[in-house]
Amino acid sequence: METRSSTRRQATRTKLYEAAVTLIAEQGFSATTVDEIAERAGVAKGTVYYNFKSKSELFEELLRHGVGLLTASLRQAAEDTVAGGGTRVEALDAMIRAGLLFIHRYPAFTQLYVAELWRTNRAWQSTLLVVRQEAVAVVETVLRDGVAAGELSEEIDIPLTAAALVGMVLVAALDWQAFQPQRSLDDVHGALSLLLHGRVSGH
Template sequence: MGRDATRERLFTAAIELIAERGFTGTAVDQIAERAGVAKGTVYYNFGSKAGLFDALLDYGIGRLAGSLRTAAAGLDPSAALDAVVRAELLFLAEHESFARLLIAETWRRGGDWQHAALMIRERVVGVVADVLRASVDAGLLRADLDVGTAASAVFGMVLVVGLDWQALQPARPLAEVEATLLDLLRGRLAGSVPS
């Protein structure tokens, strides 16, 4: 097994275990066992459990940001927000354990929480902010919209609704969840701009 495949297995095992047991409740031995590798492999690849967690956040946040950016690429501003909301919901459906990890651990990890929250804000919320800014510039959203706060609210709302959908309403169709979110977003973000 190559190094990339080993790291992928370690990421998957760590995400699942930390989502199940929390960061402090997860031992390196457990991560290695679930990934099917020797304990030393974790240290060889990441240096420590904290190093693995930081790399895990970087990896997952990068994948989420890439999914959102790809979804919005080349679309006009009126369609880009819809595409970003749908991409976030699809990412959450595919990577529910990582989403739970973001909520449960990112803001709880001692002094490192600010670094993790900043990574999310810069890389993921930044994509949403770019989409909203383009919509403001196109006259689709109110000119006085606080884009940074609105982007955080959109990301957070979709994250929580997506987890609710996956945990409590998994049989509910994606299209219904997406439509409800978009109705809420359009009404609040557009303000006095006619539809």
Template sequence: MSRPETRLKVFASAIELIAEQGYAATTVDAIAERAGVAKGTVFYNFGSKEALFAALLEHSIGKLTEALSAAAVGDTALDRLDAVVLGQLRFFEEYGAFARVLLAEMWRTAWQEAVARLREQALGVYAGVLKEAVADGQIRKNLDIDTAATAIFGMVLTVAIERRALHPERPIEQVHATLIDLLHQGSL
């Protein structure tokens, strides 16, 4: 197995375990066992549990940002906003463990650099679309873009987790329609 493949396997195991039992309770031994690699392989690739988690956050935030950016298509800024919301729902459908880790672990003081990257990159996609909507006159001019981007991201994150945990039979399209109704009913 190549080094990039090994790192991805360790990332997948780490994110699952951290989502299941929390960062503090997750050990390198458990990550290595789930990944099917030696503990030394984890240390060789990352150096420490903290470095592994930091690399995992960087990797996952990058993938999320790519997914949101790719989703941002449509004729108007509001169409693009709607598409980004759907893109985030779909991303967290595929990467549910990362969604749970974001909600539970990301906001600790130790991960402020990752929070800054999340704000700049993933939330930046929302902020960019919202800025376009303001410029086009589609939403009010005095909108606090940063707060709105954070609120929309957080709303979609929470709803995606809740859907997976409590209502997996509910189609993503139905959840998306409800979220879009909320956004379009004057909350912006």
């Protein structure tokens, strides 16, 4: 009875995610009304509350869902590189590209994530903390392996460097989308890669 028929429910949920993510990215969480979300999803307001306990819960599940996709794609990129005999630095490079690709595909999600990440005093603070840790941890692992393998300098501070790398990609990508959309993904990847390889300050 409820076993398989939840295909329908799943479809509604997905429509709601898609509607919510763009609206919240554009306007922010508080400025986005549940009526708007329902309307854009082509669904009655009641349906939102049938599927989610509250507006915040919808948002939190959206976050979990999105970050799940991101970490999967980062991890995938790193694994593929290493499995294919690549170095850790190459793996980092591949992750940068995977990050850019993700942001290119889901710009609204990224926008919303960045906008909410550093807010304190919010109901979903704990969700965000977990979700951020998951993403940064993927990068930290590769850095740690790289140092262990002697490919990366032992001087580096792993948590700080991981955060900086994530930030570099995040901000560069958002800036690309918002202010320099005519540039190609390869341009952006090239610029970041150069920085990673230390060829900016002309060694």
